[in-house]
Structure formats: C-alpha cells, structure tokens
Amino acid sequence: MSPERVVEFICGSRGEAIRAPSSAELPAGAPRSMVIEPKFVGARALIERCVVTLAGERGLLLVGQPGTAKSMLGEVLAAAISGSSALTIQGTAGASEDHLRYGWNYAMLLDRGPRPEALVPSSVLTAMKTGKLVRIEEITRCLPEVQDALISVLSERRMMIPELEGPDGSVFAAPGFNLIATANLRDRGVSEMSSALKRRLNFETVPPIADARQEIELVRSRAQAVLRESGTETEVDASVLDILVTTFRDLREGRTGEGWNVERPAAVMSTAEAVTVAAAITRQGSFFATRKDPVSLLPGYLLGVVLKDNQEDRDRLLAYWDGPIRRRGENDALWKRMYALREVVEELGRE
Numbered sequence: 581m582s583p584e585r586v587v588e589f590i591c592g593s594r595g596e597a598i599r600a601p602s603s604a605e606l607p608a609g610a611p612r613s614m615v616i617e618p619k620f621v622g623a624r625a626l627i628e629r630c631v632v633t634l635a636g637e638r639g640l641l642l643v644g645q646p647g648t649a650k651s652m653l654g655e656v657l658a659a660a661i662s663g664s665s666a667l668t669i670q671g672t673a674g675a676s677e678d679h680l681r682y683g684w685n686y687a688m689l690l691d692r693g694p695r696p697e698a699l700v701p702s703s704v705l706t707a708m709k710t711g712k713l714v715r716i717e718e719i720t721r722c723l724p725e726v727q728d729a730l731i732s733v734l735s736e737r738r739m740m741i742p743e744l745e746g747p748d749g750s751v752f753a754a755p756g757f758n759l760i761a762t763a764n765l766r767d768r769g770v771s772e773m774s775s776a777l778k779r780r781l782n783f784e785t786v787p788p789i790a791d792a793r794q795e796i797e798l799v800r801s802r803a804q805a806v807l808r809e810s811g812t813e814t815e816v817d818a819s820v821l822d823i824l825v826t827t828f829r830d831l832r833e834g835r836t837g838e839g840w841n842v843e844r845p846a847a848v849m850s851t852a853e854a855v856t857v858a859a860a861i862t863r864q865g866s867f868f869a870t871r872k873d874p875v876s877l878l879p880g881y882l883l884g885v886v887l888k889d890n891q892e893d894r895d896r897l898l899a900y901w902d903g904p905i906r907r908r909g910e911n912d913a914l915w916k917r918m919y920a921l922r923e924v925v926e927e928l929g930r931e
Contacts (some may be wrong), residue, residue, distance in 0.1 A: 598614060788850075
C-alpha cells in the first residue's frame with residue numbers, strides 16, 4: 581500500500597468509500613470499494629510520522645503508558661506495510677542475542693559443521709532477508725547487551741554471521757526492512773537503552789485517548805467484540821460504561837473533568853483494562869440472572885484493578901469515593917447509587 585493508504589487503513593477513510601484500482605485483481609466476491617473503519621483511536625499526525633519513519637532507515641520506537649495500544653499500532657503498521665505482522669519477538673529478561681540474531685540446529689551443526697541450512701534465523705534476520713518489518717515488544721525488558729545486537733543491523737543494514745564463509749557470512753537487509761519496537765514508560769525493572777541504540781530509533785509517544793466519548797465508544801465496541809467471541813450476546817450497560825470510563829480517566833490523570841484533584845493509584849488504569857472490566861461485568865450479569873443492577877458489580881472490579889501494586893491504593897480509591905463520587909452524587913442519581921456502594925469497597929478491602 582502507498583503511505584497514504586496505510587494511514588487510511590489505520591485511521592479510517594472518514595466515511596469515504598475507497599475504490600480499488602481498476603487494474604487490481606480482487607478475490608471472488610470482494611467489493612471494489614468500501615469504507616475503511618478506524619483501527620486505532622489517536623492523532624492522524626502520529627500515524628503519518630510513524631509511516632514516514634518506517635519508510636526511511638531509522639527504526640520506530642513506540643513509547644507510552646501500558647494499555648495505550650502501542651502493540652496493536654505496531655501490529656497494524658506491520659500488516660499494512662509488509663502484509664504480515666507475524667515477525668515478532670517478545671522482549672524479556674531471559675532473551676539472548678540469539679533471539680535477535682540467529683541460532684543453530686545443533687544436531688546438524690555437529691554432524692555437518694556450520695553451513696546455511698544449519699542456521700536458525702531470528703525474526704530480525706528473516707525480516708532482513710525478505711524486506712519486511714519486524715516487531716520487538718517490550719524492548720527495554722531485554723538486557724542492554726542484547727539490545728545492542730540491533731545497533732549494527734540498524735546502522736549498517738547488515739548482519740554478520742562469522743561462522744559462515746564467503747557471501748553467506750554477511751546478510752544485507754532487503755528493501756522494505758525496518759524495525760518497530762515498543763516500551764512502557766511505567767515499567768519496573770527495565771534495562772536502560774544505550775545512547776547508541778537510541779540514536780538509531782525515532783521515538784513516538786502513544787498517549788491515552790484524549791476524548792472521553794471516544795474512549796467510552798472504544799471500550800463499548802471492544803468489550804462487545806470480546807463478549808461475542810465468547811458466545812455472550814448481552815449488550816454492555818451504558819450506565820456502567822459511563823461510570824467505568826470516567827473513573828478510569830480520573831484515576832489515571834489525577835484530575836477530574838470538573839477540575840477536582842485525585843490521588844492517583846500506583847496501578848495503571850488503562851483503556852485495555854477498562855475493556856476487560858466492562859466485558860467481565862456484562863458476562864457476570866449474563867451468567868447470574870439474579871444480578872439486576874450491573875452498577876453494583878463495579879466496586880469489586882475496580883478494587884481488583886487498583887489493588888495490584890500497593891495496598892495503600894485501597895485508601896486512595898476510598899478517597900475518590902469520598903470526593904468526586906460523593907460530589908457527583910449530590911446532583912446525579914446514578915453517581916448517588918455508586919456512592920452508596922462505598923461500604924462494598926471497605927468490606928472487600930479488609931478481606
């Protein structure tokens with residue numbers, strides 16, 4: 581796809597039907613024109629910068645808080661540009677240089693010695709040979725010496741294989757090769773990236789969704805899709821969505837839409853987590869028909885999200901109940917119902 585079509589594939593065609601070229605061969609029954617739905621909620625300018633970076637010879641590093649769809653953005657970029665997002669490496673503390681370079685079939689190596697057919701290429705090496713994009717998830721979880729195996733790949737566009745002689749000992753990247761990496765800003769126990777590697781990557785920050793209505797709609801649509809996949813056809817309750825997303829945004833940003841300050845918990849209140857909670861509440865209401873009020877399930881799930889890193893976050897959640905929830909409940913029946921559930925948080929927090 582052209583750069584413009586890649587951006588439309590990810591951001592959508594804004595309601596305009598995109599027509600395939602008359603010369604294009606389409607599968608039987610495929611329409612020649614269609615409206616492209618957005619696959620990522622965010623600034624179009626961000627996607628354009630990502631595409632421009634990947635069209636050059638600098639890698640792309642997507643950074644941001646957990647749950648901001650960095651991995652999904654990398655996946656759809658790779659699918660749109662390379663036709664596949666399967667060349668992926670998961671960064672971990674146990675990853676070695678072999679994961680980023682190559683390994684060997686040791687039975688063949690011992691039997692016949694080092695030769696091309698005994699080589700086990702990494703996803704990076706495969707991407708270099710085929711001219712595709714490779715994705716590295718959570719690159720900062722890899723040790724610095726492992727990360728630095730990418731420096732020569734990105735600077736020289738070449739990977740040396742000293743065990744092989746002649747032309748097989750050097751692999752040059754085919755046109756189209758590049759790298760998309762992701763890293764979380766709030767991760768613990770990560771490895772600092774070397775300045776040499778940083779210079780070979782363009783950093784793009786993927787922020788949380790700015791517009792509350794967009795986030796509510798995204799949580800609704802994704803939760804509904806999750807429920808359909810599991811065979812649950814129940815609709816997500818609109819009142820649950822409104823309270824859930826508003827609460828997540830308040831606790832994530834440390835400030836409400838009304839301008840009230842909120843003490844942020846240590847836990848990450850991500851959009852992805854909100855999708856999971858919305859689907860779980862709806863599924864529980866479907867499984868247990870006696871649950872007529874889905875709002876009553878919110879405190880338990882919110883506490884489950886918050887109490888992951890720090891037990892003091894229970895007190896922060898109660899302070900949120902005594903602050904914004906109580907104030908909203910003075911003029912809104914739904915938030916008043918939510919405030920009445922404060923004792924549920926207290927009781928569950930003591931267990």
